[in-house]
Amino acid sequence: MSESLQLTRAQRDDLRTIAAMIVPASDEYKVPGADDAAIQADMLATLGRDTKMVTAALDHLARLAGGPLAELDASKRNAAAQEFRKKGGAAAATLVRVVLQCYYRDDRVLRSLGLELRAPFPKGYVLPDGDWSLLDPVKARGGTLRRAP
Amino acid sequence: MKDPVDVLIIGAGASGAAVAWSLAETKMHILCLEQGGWMNPAEYPSTGRDWEARFFGEWSSSPNIRGRPEDYPVNDDNSPIKVVNYNAVGGSTVMYTAHWPRLHPSDFKVKTLDGVADDWPIDYDALTPFFEENDRMMGTSGLSGDPLSPLTHPPMPQQPMGLSGAIVAKAMNKLGWHWWPSDTTVATMDYEGRARCINLGHCTPACAQGAKSSTDITYWPHAVRAGVELRTHCRVREITTDENGMATGVVYYDKDGIEQFQPAHVVIIACNGVGTPRLLLNSKSDRFPNGLANSSGLVGKNLMFHPYAQIYGYVKEPTDSNRAPPTCLWSKEWYDTDLSRGFVRGYGVQFVRGAGPVFEAVVSEQKGILPWGEDHHRVFRKLNGHRLGFSAICEDLPEEHNQVTLDPVLKDSHGIPAPKIDYTISENSRKMMDHALARGREVLEMAGATDICVNSPIPWGGWHLLGTARMGTDPQRSVVNEWGRTHDVKNLFIVDGSIFVTSGGVNPTSTIQALALYIADQMKQRLANLFD
Numbered sequence: 001m002s003e004s005l006q007l008t009r010a011q012r013d014d015l016r017t018i019a020a021m022i023v024p025a026s027d028e029y030k031v032p033g034a035d036d037a038a039i040q041a042d043m044l045a046t047l048g049r050d051t052k053m054v055t056a057a058l059d060h061l062a063r064l065a066g067g068p069l070a071e072l073d074a075s076k077r078n079a080a081a082q083e084f085r086k087k088g089g090a091a092a093a094t095l096v097r098v099v100l101q102c103y104y105r106d107d108r109v110l111r112s113l114g115l116e117l118r119a120p121f122p123k124g125y126v127l128p129d130g131d132w133s134l135l136d137p138v139k140a141r142g143g144t145l146r147r148a149p
Numbered sequence: 150m151k152d153p154v155d156v157l158i159i160g161a162g163a164s165g166a167a168v169a170w171s172l173a174e175t176k177m178h179i180l181c182l183e184q185g186g187w188m189n190p191a192e193y194p195s196t197g198r199d200w201e202a203r204f205f206g207e208w209s210s211s212p213n214i215r216g217r218p219e220d221y222p223v224n225d226d227n228s229p230i231k232v233v234n235y236n237a238v239g240g241s242t243v244m245y246t247a248h249w250p251r252l253h254p255s256d257f258k259v260k261t262l263d264g265v266a267d268d269w270p271i272d273y274d275a276l277t278p279f280f281e282e283n284d285r286m287m288g289t290s291g292l293s294g295d296p297l298s299p300l301t302h303p304p305m306p307q308q309p310m311g312l313s314g315a316i317v318a319k320a321m322n323k324l325g326w327h328w329w330p331s332d333t334t335v336a337t338m339d340y341e342g343r344a345r346c347i348n349l350g351h352c353t354p355a356c357a358q359g360a361k362s363s364t365d366i367t368y369w370p371h372a373v374r375a376g377v378e379l380r381t382h383c384r385v386r387e388i389t390t391d392e393n394g395m396a397t398g399v400v401y402y403d404k405d406g407i408e409q410f411q412p413a414h415v416v417i418i419a420c421n422g423v424g425t426p427r428l429l430l431n432s433k434s435d436r437f438p439n440g441l442a443n444s445s446g447l448v449g450k451n452l453m454f455h456p457y458a459q460i461y462g463y464v465k466e467p468t469d470s471n472r473a474p475p476t477c478l479w480s481k482e483w484y485d486t487d488l489s490r491g492f493v494r495g496y497g498v499q500f501v502r503g504a505g506p507v508f509e510a511v512v513s514e515q516k517g518i519l520p521w522g523e524d525h526h527r528v529f530r531k532l533n534g535h536r537l538g539f540s541a542i543c544e545d546l547p548e549e550h551n552q553v554t555l556d557p558v559l560k561d562s563h564g565i566p567a568p569k570i571d572y573t574i575s576e577n578s579r580k581m582m583d584h585a586l587a588r589g590r591e592v593l594e595m596a597g598a599t600d601i602c603v604n605s606p607i608p609w610g611g612w613h614l615l616g617t618a619r620m621g622t623d624p625q626r627s628v629v630n631e632w633g634r635t636h637d638v639k640n641l642f643i644v645d646g647s648i649f650v651t652s653g654g655v656n657p658t659s660t661i662q663a664l665a666l667y668i669a670d671q672m673k674q675r676l677a678n679l680f681d
Contacts, residue, residue: 022514022521029526046199049206085521093515100510101202113506113533120195121357124347125472130310134318138327143296146485148254148272149261 006051007044010068011058016040017069018061019099021081031112034103042102053094060088150410154180154378157399157413159385159428161185162240163658164645164665165419166364166372167283171669173375175676180411181377182401184384185219185237188365193357195349201471201507208354210244211609212236219382221561221568223423225611228572230454232423232611238381239365241421242658245612246353247361248476248499249289249332250655251280251299251663255485259546259651263486263493266546269650270622270631271667273299279666283659284332286371287362288340291332297481298329305337308346313468313502313537314477320596326588327482331499332659334362335474341367350471350505361474383409386565387432388416388441388641395680396441396641402563415672415679417642419665422452422614425647426553427568429618442618442635442643445625449554451547451616453652456574457607458582460589461501461538462598463531470534471505483541483588484654492580494544496654498589501538509533516602532600539592540607541585543578544654547616574606582606613657618647632675633668639680644668 007015020035032039047054064080065072072080084092103109107117155177158165169181194200194208205214210233212220223232235244254273259266284303291303307330310318314330321328335352336343346360359366373379382404389397389410398412418425426449432441440448469477480498487495504512513519513532520528545551556569574582582605593601604610621627624636629648635641644665646657653660672679 023525024522026523026526029530031526046202081521096514097205097511100514101199101205101507104506104510105198105202110506113530115506117198119197119200120349120471121193122196122347124349124358127309127311127348127469127473128315130315130318132310134310134315134322135329137322137325138329139294139296141296141325141327143327145253145297145299146255146262148258 007055007058010062011055012044014058014061014069015043015054018081018084018095021077022096022099023103029112031109032106034099036106039102039106042106043098046102047098050094050098053091054098057088057091057095060084060091151412153398153412153414154178155413156180156415156417157182157411158417158419159399160240160419160421160424160645161238161364161369161379162419162421163242163364164661165240166368167662167665168417168419168644168669169377170286170368170372170375171666172672173372173377175673176376179377180413181379182383182385182399182411183238183379183381186381187238188243188355190355190357190359193355195357200350201505204354204508210235210353218562221565222559224556224559224567224569228570229574229608230456230572230606230611231609232570232614233609234421234423234614237365238369238379239363241612242363243355243365244353245658246475246656247334248479248656249291249334249659250479250497251301252653252655252657252660253299253484256651256653259494265493266651267621270620276660276663276667279663279670280659283662283666287334287367287662288336288343289332289334290337292330295329297327297484301332303332305340308333308335308337308474308477311469311473311477311502312466313473313500316464316466316468316537316596317478317500317592320592321480323595324591326480328478328480331476331479333474333476336360336362346474348473350473352474384561384563384565385428386563388428390434390436390441390638394436394638396638406563415640415642417644419645421645422617422647423553423568423570425643425645426617427555430555431566437637442628442637442641444637445628447619447626447628449617450549450552451619452551452553452570452572452614453545453547453616453649454572454611455545455613455652456543456578456582457604457610458541458543458585458589459538459604459607460586460593460601461536462593462601463535464537464596464598465535467534468537469502470536471503473502475501477502483585490584492577492584494546494577494581494654496541496543496581496585498585499540499542501540503534503536506533509536518600518602537593537596537598539589541582541589542654542656543581543585545578545652546575547619547651548575553617613646613652615646615649615652615657618643619650620648621650632671642668642672
């Protein structure tokens, strides 16, 4: 059984809701929100060693919300989310990190950012050599290495 | 009972590899025991789309987060700086930034020059040929002639300046401050079987291209070809001694977890500033009740980390982001003592090119500069690919209360007591860090940066583990003598960062390896009377 299935339906619902509050969809930038089905599936499939902390974070969130986060009105949902962000500690930080690390490797998001859809290896990147005449003032100024007796 | 070996080296990292290679020419039977295994570059993070996410898990620089069987846990709750390392053939050279400054000549005479800490029992000149030899073996790139650094002769040209380097250079020139392209162990051309750098991104968690030098691909192939035996997944529990106080060998757990005894005529420890004192303290006996080689009481004391003061911001122009090695330029503007600054000693600076999108998002959210909700996308586009960083490596002075001891509860996967760290940042270091942050802010503001953030210290910045088995001529004030032999056990040597007397203000690996080669050379010169 994959570890992601250790999240209950209610926890998965809350994860989807809080993810959309962190990164909502944007027409302007033509990107999905972090509640997008493919991004959510990536989160659940790759929770792995973070499962325990994310579960703890979602339990904390459920306590703050007093029920399913999605069913709260906007002001109460925002208040719960703010409290969670402010006082959720390491567990909340882990949840947010899981959301962001899956969001910022999604093809649609990377495309919107102008980034290539690939691993760094084996193609790598090209780096401009730069203008080494910038070093001329440093050379002209010189200096002395502190002497040791 | 296994046959005894002539020389047994514990640890296959930076210093263990160097000493093994150097001693191999003696044709002695040399065995190295390493708790980790050989690395497989095909599995390195940059080969996958999830490369950044892996830094937070099995490729974390923290052994406590990685939690692999090869790693030993470290109780660093009582330290604002957490230990980071890597355990494998290659050790922490598998996971480092490849920044390659040397200690300066003045770093060896701190007491004489500045009246603090202690002088080393050797000077820079004693290490010069070994620095040069090590640079050839590790394969360095750089530009010779930095007026404020020791003279080096890198066999490869410096890394490209890139977008980030040019921004830094212009800002530093406007301020009239020193900068220079860093010496690094990143190959900028094909070198000794290593392919040149293709800018995979952050080099720290291992280089799939093999352009970044680590001892598994530099020293070890040569050492193994020369006859050194390297036994992996073997964790040493203790060093044993006889009734004459000489080391007789080690007890270790093999890859199947079976306890073994390996006799040896000479034992060399190369486990660095936390692993080495841990092993010595775990090797207590009736004859050595306070731990091996610890008659001075200084084993584990004087831990020096190099507190990092980091400041970064975001410029309007694009920076190199993750599309380049992380470091490119250094500055020695504030390296030497100037008491008008309010502290003694100084710091080196390494400029940081940028970060990848996941790292940027996660860290900026934690810093509170990347909002949740509607404005997230606009702000992220302002931050991502625009980061520029200034990291000061502040010289930590030795203080006995900063120490490595054995944790009474925590143990590794073989049940061996784990190390415990007690460490505080001194008032002198704090002043130095504040000074560095102020200078860094000036540089960033000159470059037009906004949204400036600070990490002081970098919490997971305990890369440099120094001073816990210090070198000296006085057996009451040091653990090893001026050529690396322990004062108490005449066939036991230490060759890693634990023998540093002071830390300097630069990354130490170059100096650690030069020391290891120097000690190996001393051993070779004294083979006929090594135990006298």
